[in-house]
Amino acid sequence: EFKLIDPDEVARRWGIRKNKPKMNYEKLSRGLRYYYDKNIIHKTSGKRYVYRFVCDLQNLLGYTPEEIHAMVDLKPVPSDDEDDEK
Numbered sequence: 700e701f702k703l704i705d706p707d708e709v710a711r712r713w714g715i716r717k718n719k720p721k722m723n724y725e726k727l728s729r730g731l732r733y734y735y736d737k738n739i740i741h742k743t744s745g746k747r748y749v750y751r752f753v754c755d756l757q758n759l760l761g762y763t764p765e766e767i768h769a770m771v772d773l774k775p776v777p778s779d780d781e782d783d784e785k
Contacts, residue, residue: 700743700751704776 703709706724714722731750734740743749757763768775 700749702746702776703748703750706748 706727710722710724710727713727714720731740731742735742738753740750740752743751756767760767762770767773
């Protein structure tokens with residue numbers, strides 16, 4: 700499960716990557732919905748900007764989520780559920 704902390708920035712960067720300068724979160728989220736039917740990701744109901752991968756990423760990509768985080772120098776943010784446990 701992952702949460703887009705700054706969805707507008709994610710959309711802006713995706714727009715740069717795809718050479719679509721007018722990309723915004725509304726357009727990005729519409730595109731993400733295509734992955735719901737393909738069982739790649741699902742929106743976590745009741746939580747804003749929270750998605751989860753349905754497929755087995757390690758099998759698909761050959762890396763664990765932790766290895767992928769390290770490759771892109773990304774530090775996971777604790778989920779709201781983890782904060783509640785403290």
